[in-house]
Amino acid sequence: MTLLADAFTVIAVSAGALLFLAGTIGLLRFPDTLSRLHALSKADNLGLGLIVLGLLPQAGSLSGGLKLVCVWLLAQLSAATASQLIAGRIHRRKSGS
Amino acid sequence: MAQLFDLALVIWLIALAVHITMARTDQNAIIAFIAFGLLLGLGWVQLSAFDVALTEIAIGAGVTGILLLSAEAHMRKARTSTKATGTKIAKAEASTTGTVSKATTIDEGRRIGAVGVITTAIACAAVTVGLGFAVLLLPNPAPTLAPAAAAALDATGLGNPVTAVLLAYRALDTLLEKVVLLLALVGVWSLAPDRLWDGAPALRPAEVPEPLAYLARVLPPFGVLIAVYMFWVGADAPGGTFQAGTVLAAMWLIVMIAGLRQPPDTALKTLRLLLVGGPALFLAVGLIGFIIADGFLAYPEAIAKPLILVIEAALTLSIGVTLAMLVAGPAQKAREP
Numbered sequence: 095m096t097l098l099a100d101a102f103t104v105i106a107v108s109a110g111a112l113l114f115l116a117g118t119i120g121l122l123r124f125p126d127t128l129s130r131l132h133a134l135s136k137a138d139n140l141g142l143g144l145i146v147l148g149l150l151p152q153a154g155s156l157s158g159g160l161k162l163v164c165v166w167l168l169a170q171l172s173a174a175t176a177s178q179l180i181a182g183r184i185h186r187r188k189s190g191s
Numbered sequence: 192m193a194q195l196f197d198l199a200l201v202i203w204l205i206a207l208a209v210h211i212t213m214a215r216t217d218q219n220a221i222i223a224f225i226a227f228g229l230l231l232g233l234g235w236v237q238l239s240a241f242d243v244a245l246t247e248i249a250i251g252a253g254v255t256g257i258l259l260l261s262a263e264a265h266m267r268k269a270r271t272s273t274k275a276t277g278t279k280i281a282k283a284e285a286s287t288t289g290t291v292s293k294a295t296t297i298d299e300g301r302r303i304g305a306v307g308v309i310t311t312a313i314a315c316a317a318v319t320v321g322l323g324f325a326v327l328l329l330p331n332p333a334p335t336l337a338p339a340a341a342a343a344l345d346a347t348g349l350g351n352p353v354t355a356v357l358l359a360y361r362a363l364d365t366l367l368e369k370v371v372l373l374l375a376l377v378g379v380w381s382l383a384p385d386r387l388w389d390g391a392p393a394l395r396p397a398e399v400p401e402p403l404a405y406l407a408r409v410l411p412p413f414g415v416l417i418a419v420y421m422f423w424v425g426a427d428a429p430g431g432t433f434q435a436g437t438v439l440a441a442m443w444l445i446v447m448i449a450g451l452r453q454p455p456d457t458a459l460k461t462l463r464l465l466l467v468g469g470p471a472l473f474l475a476v477g478l479i480g481f482i483i484a485d486g487f488l489a490y491p492e493a494i495a496k497p498l499i500l501v502i503e504a505a506l507t508l509s510i511g512v513t514l515a516m517l518v519a520g521p522a523q524k525a526r527e528p
Contacts, residue, residue, distance in 0.1 A: 164413075168410075168413065171406065171409065171410065172406070172410075174402075175402045175403065175405070175406040178400070178401075178402035179400055179402055179403060182400050182402070183400075
């Protein structure tokens with residue numbers, strides 16, 4: 095059973111790390127700010143979500159697991175807001191000029 | 192494997208530090224500095240110094256970052272306005288006398304020049320070499336007070352040796368630290384013009400984006416809960432007044448920036464009581480120590496933990512308000528009668 099949980103952790107965390115890598119490459123390579131934001135939010139939301147999901151079986155207690163989920167939800171909220179703010183600023187700058 | 196990670200972290204930190212010094216604009220340098228603080232926090236985690244890691248991320252990256260960013264914004268505004276007037280004067284001069292004015296030199300005053308750069312580089316290198324020597328020359332095992340700190344932990348009733356050091360063994364340092372914060376705030380407030388002295392700082396941008404207003408409504412309840420948790424858990428686990436106070440400050444700031452609540456007048460009695468409350472209570476308990484315990488800042492063993500918790504609660508509030516007001520800056524609006 096622990097073997098299964100460990101295997102799940104390894105797979106999910108690796109997938110999350112891969113998404114972060116892909117997101118970083120996108121951040122570095124994509125041509126404009128909006129598509130860079132798009133790459134970043136994939137890493138932030140799905141990547142972090144997968145890592146948290148993978149770590150859940152390793153959490154020692156229920157409250158530990160809940161804290162992990164809270165970290166993901168709070169990161170989601172702040173990342174979504176920050177992306178919206180940056181995108182809105184670009185939008186206004188474009189329509190303003 | 193862990194060593195590989197440490198090595199990568201060290202290389203990353205050094206590369207980022209070099210990047211900060213080489214960054215073309217101040218804004219880029221500050222943003223890199225914030226990232227540096229986060230990475231440095233990771234480094235402290237690797238050293239198992241979780242309290243330091245939390246403080247580094249909260250104060251070193253968070254509060255210092257936003258203070259630097261707002262200072263940079265102010266400087267840029269001031270510079271562009273002097274530049275604008277400078278070119279205006281230059282044009283006027285050129286039209287009247289037909290000569291080219293030296294308006295372009297205005298901007299150069301802020302650069303430190305080649306001599307300054309070399310001096311700074313030498314000073315930085317000297318500090319680095321000195322630190323390297325200090326670390327290499329440490330006796331093995333390095334001198335440590337950790338066993339003594341752990342042995343006396345029972346007398347304080349606390350479970351976190353870091354909190355014991357901060358609030359019991361070296362309480363004087365902590366008290367002075369809080370007073371320094373207040374002095375910094377007095378310094379910031381003093382930048383307000385005389386007629387605005389007791390007025391309120393202005394934080395709200397001309398137009399608040401909808402997502403920011405949403406975040407300012409949703410986040411603060413969680414943030415306050417997290418701050419209370421960090422303060423409460425600080426007695427027995429990593430956490431404490433500074434980290435909790437920073438989170439409180441951040442929550443208040445986001446509410447003020449989104450315009451949901453106005454920044455208070457700096458003359459407001461409640462505000463000033465909150466600011467002074469923590470250090471004042473700390474000082475009062477310290478003085479009572481002469482009567483009920485062995486001396487200044489000593490606690491009677493039986494009620495050491497509750498006393499420390501009460502002081503920490505008041506300090507958390509004071510730090511939160513102080514940091515928020517530091518970021519809010521000097522008064523910009525006259526007091527409403």
